[in-house]
Amino acid sequence: MxxxxxxxxxxxxxxxxxxxxxxxxxxxxxxNAKTIGSIVQTIQSGILRWFPxxxxxxxxxxxxxxxxxxxxxxxxxxxxxxxxSNPYALRTLHSISTKYANxxxxxxxxxxxxxxxxxxxxxxxxxxxxxxxxxEDEWISKLLRPVRNDGFDLVAPTYRRHKFEGLLITNLLYPxxxxxxxxxxxxxxxxxxxxxxxLGGEFLTQNVWDDGSPGDGIELRFTLAAITTQHRMCxxxxxxxxxxxxxGADLVPALRQTVGPLFSALEPDFPFWxxxxxxxxxxxLGPEHxxxxxxxxxxxxxxxxxxxxxxxELAAVFQSILSPDTLAxxxxxxxxxxxxxxxxxxxxxxxxxxFAASYHKSVISRDHIIQALAPLFRGRALAxxxxxxxxSAEDVENSIEALCLEFERLKPYLLEIWKSRE
Amino acid sequence: MREMIIxxxxxxxxxxxxxxxxxxxxxxxxxxLAFAGWxxxxxxxxxxxxxxxxxQFDRLSENAGAAQLxxxxxxxxxxxxxxxxxxWIVWLGFVLLGVSVLGIMGLQEQIGKFFYFLPRLxxxxxxxxxxxxxxxxxxxAALLAAVNAxxxxxxxxxLAIRSIIxxxxxxxxxxxxxxxxxxxxxxxxxxxxxxxxxLAIAFGFxxxxxxxxxxxxxxxxxxxxENEDEFSxx
Numbered sequence: 001m002x003x004x005x006x007x008x009x010x011x012x013x014x015x016x017x018x019x020x021x022x023x024x025x026x027x028x029x030x031x032n033a034k035t036i037g038s039i040v041q042t043i044q045s046g047i048l049r050w051f052p053x054x055x056x057x058x059x060x061x062x063x064x065x066x067x068x069x070x071x072x073x074x075x076x077x078x079x080x081x082x083x084x085s086n087p088y089a090l091r092t093l094h095s096i097s098t099k100y101a102n103x104x105x106x107x108x109x110x111x112x113x114x115x116x117x118x119x120x121x122x123x124x125x126x127x128x129x130x131x132x133x134x135x136e137d138e139w140i141s142k143l144l145r146p147v148r149n150d151g152f153d154l155v156a157p158t159y160r161r162h163k164f165e166g167l168l169i170t171n172l173l174y175p176x177x178x179x180x181x182x183x184x185x186x187x188x189x190x191x192x193x194x195x196x197x198x199l200g201g202e203f204l205t206q207n208v209w210d211d212g213s214p215g216d217g218i219e220l221r222f223t224l225a226a227i228t229t230q231h232r233m234c235x236x237x238x239x240x241x242x243x244x245x246x247x248g249a250d251l252v253p254a255l256r257q258t259v260g261p262l263f264s265a266l267e268p269d270f271p272f273w274x275x276x277x278x279x280x281x282x283x284x285l286g287p288e289h290x291x292x293x294x295x296x297x298x299x300x301x302x303x304x305x306x307x308x309x310x311x312x313e314l315a316a317v318f319q320s321i322l323s324p325d326t327l328a329x330x331x332x333x334x335x336x337x338x339x340x341x342x343x344x345x346x347x348x349x350x351x352x353x354x355f356a357a358s359y360h361k362s363v364i365s366r367d368h369i370i371q372a373l374a375p376l377f378r379g380r381a382l383a384x385x386x387x388x389x390x391x392s393a394e395d396v397e398n399s400i401e402a403l404c405l406e407f408e409r410l411k412p413y414l415l416e417i418w419k420s421r422e
Numbered sequence: 423m424r425e426m427i428i429x430x431x432x433x434x435x436x437x438x439x440x441x442x443x444x445x446x447x448x449x450x451x452x453x454x455l456a457f458a459g460w461x462x463x464x465x466x467x468x469x470x471x472x473x474x475x476x477x478q479f480d481r482l483s484e485n486a487g488a489a490q491l492x493x494x495x496x497x498x499x500x501x502x503x504x505x506x507x508x509x510w511i512v513w514l515g516f517v518l519l520g521v522s523v524l525g526i527m528g529l530q531e532q533i534g535k536f537f538y539f540l541p542r543l544x545x546x547x548x549x550x551x552x553x554x555x556x557x558x559x560x561x562x563a564a565l566l567a568a569v570n571a572x573x574x575x576x577x578x579x580x581l582a583i584r585s586i587i588x589x590x591x592x593x594x595x596x597x598x599x600x601x602x603x604x605x606x607x608x609x610x611x612x613x614x615x616x617x618x619x620x621l622a623i624a625f626g627f628x629x630x631x632x633x634x635x636x637x638x639x640x641x642x643x644x645x646x647x648e649n650e651d652e653f654s655x656x
Contacts, residue, residue, distance in 0.1 A: 166654065166656055169655075169656060189656065251570070252570050254654075254655045254656050255655075258656065302572075305572075306569075306572055309569060309572070309576075310569050310570075313565065313569050313576050313577055314566070314569055317562060317566070320484075363481070364562070365562075368562055368566055371566040371567070372566060374569075374570045375570070377655075381655075
């Protein structure tokens with residue numbers, strides 16, 4: 001009950017009316033009217049179908065939507081779903097919506113969900129993305145059952161993706177998490193995941209809410225906290241991942257949401273990750289990954305141009321962040337033609353590690369360090385796309401595996417520069 | 423005649439001895455103040471140097487761009503320069519205090535002016551340092567944003583922002599120091615106006631093609647690029 005004061009009086013009243021629950025579904029939203037109706041119905045359908053006898057609640061933490069999102073959540077009628085799925089469901093399914101602020105803040109939304117879960121003494125919880133257009137009712141079961149039945153504390157998703165989708169995950173987040181934390185977690189930054197009430201309660205008490213670290217990427221901090229506190233984790237294959245605004249995704253905000261929190265977590269987690277060597281696989285339900293190979297057009301010329309411009313124009317910034325050897329090598333590859341372009345794995349690993357060490361030492365503003373990584377990531381993405389234009393799923397997977405091993409091999413290099421720059 | 427000369431000389435010697443006896447204690451006080459001032463200034467320098475090293479002042483000045491200026495001027499590190507500056511200011515303050523004890527007419531007023539000027543000097547230095555820091559921060563932020571947004575000539579944009587901030591800061595610093603206030607005000611007005619006018623003309627005529635490319639990229643090519651598959655990084 002430590003988080004009572006954090007929740008509004010109105011929300012507390014509603015939660016007290018609900019009483020204890022077995023399952024809690026968290027739904028952070030902000031202007032998601034386009035998708036939220038169908039997602040709520042899918043969630044309701046999933047609960048009625050897979051957990052008909054459990055006491056369940058949907059908690060919508062809204063960041064000041066102006067398109068009627070909260071009304072759509074609370075107004076979604078369960079009767080339609082009940083008729084179509086399980087007419088014998090005995091329990092009442094509550095839907096509660098609360099506005100935590102007038103503007104979206106992922107950590108506050110997540111904290112609201114965790115605090116509600118603690119207050120309701122939920123045994124198993126799941127957070128669902130409000131943007132996913134491909135969510136299925138089976139996802140609820142896949143993410144909750146390992147917690148309910150098998151005693152896992154965190155269930156991370158894996159998806160079917162196009163070979164060039166999620167390059168920030170396959171080329172940075174997954175390999176770095178694996179090399180440093182020793183866990184082969186394919187999706188460290190998950191939008192949909194299941195967790196136990198125990199893990200949620202422990203995370204609530206951690207000093208991550210007011211430590212001045214970047215606000216976004218709290219999901220990543222949650223995952224890393226589960227690893228460092230050695231909770232039981234597994235992965236579960238959900239199916240195809242699709243976002244409504246997928247094409248408009250911007251790289252710099254994505255880096256701020258993921259790489260920022262990852263680099264930030266390396267400081268408090270240093271005693272843990274500095275003692276880890278190698279990596280261990282996680283129990284996985286279903287395939288660990290599936291790759292789509294559809295033919296697509298990618299603007300490689302633009303990627304190369306932005307990489308070369310970045311390396312040339314940001315030379316002064318890179319001098320503060322990178323070692324002279326790494327910078328010289330980057331300046332060399334920036335001159336390569338589009339078809340001959342390559343960004344070798346070793347150079348990419350050194351780039352990322354030197355950025356992490358510079359972030360640790362705050363050689364310049366930390367946000368500027370994250371922004372400076374964007375053009376270099378574009379270079380790495382271009383090299384990956386060029387290398388695997390005609391590559392099979394196996395080639396792509398082998399390449400990612402080789403990159404992960406390179407990150408693991410060069411981990412002593414990170415430790416060396418981490419300490420030398422103290 | 424001879425006795426008269428001896429008497430005058432003797433009187434002069436007495437006057438000199440009396441004058442010397444009158445000034446000697448003050449001279450000793452001045453020397454003591456100068457020596458004590460040196461010792462205090464030295465301790466202040468050592469202490470300040472340690473504190474500045476502890477807070478990594480050199481890195482801060484590097485970020486502000488001050489370190490580059492010092493290197494170009496063949497000066498030591500920012501920590502060393504600030505420590506030495508404080509040493510000389512403190513010692514000079516004590517020496518002037520000692521000189522004022524001598525009671526030399528005319529010097530008193532100048533010494534008073536010096537002590538009145540000291541706080542303004544420190545404020546001006548602080549404004550200059552913070553200004554350089556702000557100029558460096560905002561110009562780098564502009565550079566990064568421009569590079570990531572694929573805006574043409576990002577370095578020119580960054581340099582323009584840096585120059586505007588530095589000119590603005592220098593005008594405040596001179597005003598604080600009270601150096602040629604009117605001249606600096608007029609010079610700033612003319613300089614700033616000329617810079618803005620130059621930028622406007624350059625953008626209108628010299629940078630016509632650049633502006634065209636920029637607007638095309640912003641509103642025409644952006645749509646085309648979106649259609650060419652760009653994958654979500656997450």
